[in-house]
Amino acid sequence: MRVLFVASECYPLIKTGGLADVAGALPLALANLDCDVRVLMPAYPGVVGHLQNVEEVAAYPDVFGGPGRLLAGETADGLKVLALDVGHLYDRPGNPYLGPDGNDWWDNTRRFAALSAIGAAVGRYGVGDWKPAIVHGHDWQAGLVAPYLLAGPAEGRPKTVFTIHNVAFQGICGRADFDTFGLPSSFYTPAGLEYYGYCSFLKGGLVFSDRLTTVSPTYARELRTPEFGFGMEGVLNERANVLSGIVNGIDTRAWDPATDPLITSNYSARKMAGKAICKTELQNRMGLRVDPDAPLMIVVSRLTGQKGLDMLLPNLEGILQRGGQLAILGAGEHGMERAFVDAAAANPGSVAVHIGYSEPLSHAMQAGADAILIPSRFEPCGLTQLYGLRYGTIPVVARTGGLADTVIDANDASVRAGTATGIQFAPVSAGGLGFAIERLFDLFHNKKVWRALQARAMAHPVGWEDSAPDYVTLYRDLTTEGV
Structure with missing residues (x-):
């Protein structure tokens, strides 16, 4: 046809x-x-x-x-x-x-x-x-x-x-x-x-x-x-x-951690050592403190109200208090860009921002991060959560649009059943996002559950x-x- x-x-x-x-x-x-x-x-x-x-x-x-x-x-x-x-x-x-x-x-x-x-x-x-x-x-x-x-x-x-x-x-x-x-x-x-x-x-x-x-x-x-x-x-x-x-x-050919030429070390669900190497490289590249035990969260997005990133700012203190790190790649509303740039300046080694877009850096961030935050107020489908699944970078997503269709929430039942692939949150608010981030920290520090969650995410079908x-x-x- x-x-x-x-x-x-x-x-x-x-x-x-x-x-x-x-x-x-x-x-x-x-x-x-x-x-x-x-x-x-x-x-x-x-x-x-x-x-x-x-x-x-x-x-x-x-x-x-x-x-x-x-x-x-x-x-x-x-x-x-x-x-x-x-x-x-x-x-x-x-x-x-x-x-x-x-x-x-x-x-x-x-x-x-x-x-x-x-x-x-x-x-x-x-x-x-x-x-x-x-x-x-x-x-x-x-x-x-x-x-x-x-x-x-x-x-x-x-x-x-x-x-x-x-x-x-x-x-x-x-x-x-x-x-x-x-x-x-x-x-x-x-x-x-x-x-x-x-x-x-x-x-x-x-x-x-x-x-x-x-x-x-x-x-x-x-x-x-x-x-x-x-x-x-x-x-x-x-x-x-x-x-x-x-x-x-x-x-899935361009986005494959096992063969991706844009990342430092290739890896797969069975051989995850390369992801740790990618994390160290990303921390160095973005000027973050090199710490394999710090949950590293990323945002790869337009910096706009639709994407809900204003809800991330009031949660930044909680992320840092629990030892987390945040790396942002994107551009958009001037006020939001300024707020994140100021946050990076105030928290060197813990917050990093690259204003603009870079395909190679996007790949490096998906490979090196532990989780990707997508708190969109509405999201027709979304692709970055699919890249996250593919790379074992756990998506934390608002329960809306295609995010709700593509990420299986890690509640107690789905974790026990071995079907969870990420974290969903509702209501779509700063408080809802904050609670989801708390859940992320708890999952990350339970290494057995975290590795199983990564493996399931990477096995989830995301191609056409x-x-x-x-x-x-x-x-x-x-x-x-x-x-």
């Missing part, structure tokens, strides 16, 4: 978050299930240079104010990519969404309307002799794919799937911008793209796509409530019959092997409807 992914980022070509990991790993897993997947994405600076066997497969004289072309190529691991090369829209330095001032590019909706429009064109006409049966859009940047397809004739129109990775990002613009997108005005209604006087790309994907998915069963239920729906719960309740939750997986078949079933059901 031929499937076109439309996504604004894709690892290893460019990454700002978990969407890139999914767009890069899921197509390879689907390829093992006889799906031929191409990923359409913008040709940001550096993208084409990391592709092999590049050729031009289409040229467009006018893509929202300038010429463009479509380049086909593949990554070193065989991921097939269609890179949309439109210089006036995508040839910009740094973050794909943010300008040098840290704010959204002024024309982001135009940039991703172009991505959606070309996604619809490739879906309808194909490239060369390749034409998809399914166009699968991801997040608001691909939200106009289905409207563009529906604006044309039914003949030749592929089926559409739209995945919500985070409903909080909705692609909002004004009516004047909508009028430049080339869509019929009939789409700008309360039953269509109009959203409280504005146009929402996300709503376009939700309303007009044939099937909707999100990245965990719990998040699929949460989305239909005012607490988590961010204003889209009404639409999602109306379309509940076509909405499903499929848990994300991770690329369980989830990719669910997408194939969805695609097949969609393409055989009415046949």
Whole structure:
């Protein structure tokens, strides 16, 4: 089956978050299930240079104010990519969404309307002799794919799937911008793209796509409530019959402590000595006190209120009083960055902060830490807890979204049964997180229980092997409807 992914980022070509990991790993897993997947994405600076066997497969004289072309190529691991090369829209330095001032590019909706429009064109006409049966859009940047397809004739129109990775990002613009997108005005209604006087790309994907998915069963239920729906719960309740939750997986080749080239010493659940070596290396690297008996907790996250990291600050004193250490990798809200930087300055050897993101450091932190803290107020799926499981770094997670679906709480019953893989906490509050951290200390100091917990975590399936078949079933059901 031929499937076109439309996504604004894709690892290893460019990454700002978990969407890139999914767009890069899921197509390879689907390829093992006889799906031929191409990923359409913008040709940001550096993208084409990391592709092999590049050729031009289409040229467009006018893509929202300038010429463009479509380049086909593949990554070193065989991921097939269609890179949309439109210089006036995508040839910009740094973050794909943010300008040098840290704010959204002024024309982001135009940039991703172009991505959606070309996604619809490739879906309808194909490239060369390749034409998809399914166009699968991801997040608001691909939200106009289905409207563009529906604006044309039914003949030749592929089926559409739209995945919500985070409903909080909705692609909002004004009516004047909508009028430049080339869509019929009939789409700008309360039953269509109009959203409280504005146009929402996300709503376009939700309303007009044939099937909707999100990245965990719990998040699929949460989305239909005012607490988590961010204003889209009404639409999602109306379309509940076509909405499903499929848990994300991770690329278990890139994230494997037994073979990971980015860590100091490889290890496995049976031979854990390398993890202790990685811990010492991480403590040295981050300027922490070298102490194998100090529980070392990490955060690898955007530093935002959504991620709940403001709840960590009042728990810092308790962590340090019990001899714990904290290492943080991330960037986000300036005030939160400042608070953690100040905490590191006040507690040298016990707290370390790296503002920004580094893939090699992320691997080193997962390998060297004892636990990873993920206190998100909402979390569609989350990937860092899956990396933690894979590396025997015990996840401490809020009981929400995909975190609740992927981590088995180490309560007395699950510890006795040998099924526990981490710690969940509720309510999602500073107090709830503090109690979870106390539980973590108690488990860590019971070495027999801790080693069993690590072994079970590392044995927990976190790859795409369980989830990719669910997408194939969805695609097949969609393409055989009415046949």
